[in-house]
Amino acid sequence: MTLPRVKVVVLGGTITMAPSAAPGITPTLTGDDLLAQIPSLKDVAQLEVSTPFLKPGASLTFEDIAGLAKGFAQDDANGIAGIVVVQGTDTIDETSFLIDLLYAGDAGVIVTGAMRGASALSADGPGNLYAAISAAASPETRGMGCLVALNEELHAAASVEKMHKGLVSSFQSPDGGPLGYFLENRVRLLRKPVRRSTLKRQPSAFPSVCIIKPCLDENPALLNALPALGYSGVVIEAMGVGHVPQQVLEAIDKVVKDIPVVLASRVPGGPVYKNTYGFPGSEIDLISRRGLIPAGWLSPQKARLLLTLCLACGMNKSDIEAAFAHFD
Template identity: 30%
Template sequence: MTKPTASPASCRQRRTSVLAIPLLSFALWSGSIGVAAQAAEPGKDGATGNLPRILVLATGGTIAGQADPRATGAYKSGQITGEQLMQSVPGLDKLAKLNAEQISSIGSQDMNDKVWFALARRIQEAFDKNEADGVVITHGTDTLEETAFFLDNVVRGDKPVVIVGSMRPATAVSADGPGNLYQAVQVAADPRARGRGVMAVLNDKIQGARSVTKTNTTSIETFSSPNDGPVGYVDTAGGIRFMTQAAGFKRATYKLPAGEQLPRVAIVYSHANMDAIPIEDAISHGAKGIVLAGVGDGNTSKPALDALEAAAKKGIIVVRSTRVRSGFVTRNVEVDDDKNGFVVSEDLNPQKARVLTQLLIVGGVTAPAELQKAFTATW
């Protein structure tokens, strides 16, 4: 498992010096932000100095990336600190009182349980001790949706947690990171953001943690919520528009295990001419659960289904999800879930179904009927 580059002790030390970042993209972008900062609506009255307190937790990612000479458009993730990012975005100080801490400096392809636990514990501590009115997390986009969903299931309270990233590195001519970070702070500072769980803010949209997913490899228009749509929109000049009222804080939260690792749950991808080997391999490597990224409505070949049924009989949790971008997986339509002891993921894609399965195993929930209730709890 990849370890974060900062220890828990060093994570909490606020940096006292900030390196200047002479980036063309930041200079170009800052030319239009002055008016935007005046028109935006911070969470509290900035004229009285009573600004909301926002804790920024940096993990690395493309938003903190710098150019690499190996190829046109190449870059290295996690090269710029959270403090440097904040100092490079004019107008943030008009939205909130900001404090930055570096949790890790990695690309999100290397995101791991240890960083997840460090984030969850630091956020909970900040809320429990009333250190912050909201949290913004800077993160790579590859696994942003998984981190958002994990935190949404373990962080208690109704204060906003906003996760933000970018599709282009900080050194790109048209970097999207500065605008995304500004809007993320804007949302976290807005009192209407309370009670909505963890949200992702990118490209002028606010997405819920359960539904948001990355849909394109390179486009800045990559994040969407195929089943639900955005929960709101951000206009840097015009303010924030939530599409629905906060329904109250009713989501379930799960406890973290004592250590720094979640149980092993494998994702098995279904395809034409599939056999049982990937499932048998997952079992041989100690998987406590298996999530099927099935075809269509979470289906797969007969050999694979037979192997999954055998796994369920051994006490391994089997969850049927789908490799299809949108839609719900429905019980007992194409597959006899009741007979086989399977769980269906409903609207959760395979990567989020895996996270929820891990948390349920930690919580001692292993009976198929109880597992299914957890997957359908919000519906």
Template identity: 35%
Template sequence: MDQPKLAIAALGGTVSMQARNAEEGVFPTISGETLLTSAPQIMTLARVTVETLGLLPSASLDFEFLLSVLSWANFQIKQGAVGVVITQGTDTLEETATFFDHLWDHDEPLVLTGAMRSAAQTGAEGPANLLDACRVALAENSRRRGVQVVMNGQIHQASVVRKTDSLALQAFSSPIFGPAGMLVEETVRYLRQPAQRRVLPLPKKTTQKIALLQATLSADTLLLENILELGYDGLVISAFGAGHLSKSWADIVEKIAERIPVIIATRTGSGSTAQSSYGFMGSEMDLIRKGASMAGFLCPRKARILLWLLMGCQRQAELARYLKEDIRFQN
């Protein structure tokens, strides 16, 4: 019986890092081909195509590069791959996964993974994560689930996964919703049915600029006042609590929302923005009256990516529909 075809792309990140010398720290140096040799069991599971598309720390990835990676992944599916695995750094992994998930229109799974320990460290988990990611990508029950993140034996849905610790091995979680599945004795097991997905077309425009600002206690308004003059096409605010701002910020948001889309998300790290609970100046009800949109369960970083993509394919008028969490998380 022929083995299934699996495609793996390496973008860099901690999983690919080694030290040049003891004083300089680690750098991305290990190719995807070399990384594959650290988990030889993968070659017994599938016919593997592996390519090194970049050796970058994930903070240096950008949307243009990710679109080229997506093009590569789409080609692999057309060539018969039953799944695609991408390795990258963890710093922006949650954002990359979200970006791909909005654009991935195949039944075949796209799985992202990385590592918290570099290849130079004792106990580096990169090879195990890569093997797990490949198992998930090859599993029949992974189909029609869009993009997923596999780390430390857990499977996370791209739309809700977040990096919630800077250095810990168990750095990824899915607040409120929990992991979508896990690997148990090398078997891929899911905890819920695939969620309904709405996929966007590829953006025709990539020059749009979306600002992300965070509200803080007694913050001045200088940056906020200059958002339009600086040429931004959209604004996301990481707001207090359930989506609240100071009165001074709220007054400026009203003027900005007349010109460009404004999304209010919560900075708390978990939970949803409100819709109709608070009525004070700067509350969610006040901001909605002033023309802002509430992000619901969508975190500020993921809200920025959504708005960038919607504007890129000229669908910003559909923003409210995409922010409805009951559609995004329906089982």
């Protein structure tokens, strides 16, 4: 039997980190090094491995991920069955969603990493990588866009969040749980994600979009300064179901005249509301009266990514609202 072809792209992260001359662990291991730790992979897939660079997850860029997604489309056309991206967990919740928005191919893309370094007594990297490659090789993940494989669970890119700083069970999907599991060396899917939106254009440049998190008794000075600082859009990381302090409303009114403003929430579970509270600074006030765009179920980080891509594709406000409506 001919094994499926799986491409493995290693970008760095904790899974590649080992002690060095410097204090602490640093990116060290290449893709070949990682695969050599798991000889049983020879029975799972024909592997094509590359290590374009080794970076911590926090230092990845839009250009890094967009370049990968463009290459994945060509890989899909060339008969690759699945693709695995190995990277740092600091940004897996973001990069997986960015890939999901940019990539429209059928070959499944699985993003994985590790919470513990390669030299840890109970390193989780090899198990995560084995599960990710197995998932990428499985016909069950075809057409499902980008998934995240960690701790024997498979998550949708649009919903997965890093919920703990250090546990191997850090990654969870607050609304709905995992799509499935990797148990007894096989993928067991409970449901499939809804592929809500992919871009019809591939952007070549990425405008600056920031996240502002109003807190108790917030000073509006930073909001007032945003357009002058060169930002093309902003995500408000609001309280609760989509509320902000009354003292920042004047600043929001000024900003929304110049750049798109998206309303998300700092609370991990649930969507931004649209029709419940009516006081100044409530979601009805912000969306219906002041023109903010609701982020739906998206986290502030994911909302920033979607807004950035919308602006990069030259969308107007009604187009941006329609893009976010896919996630409501």
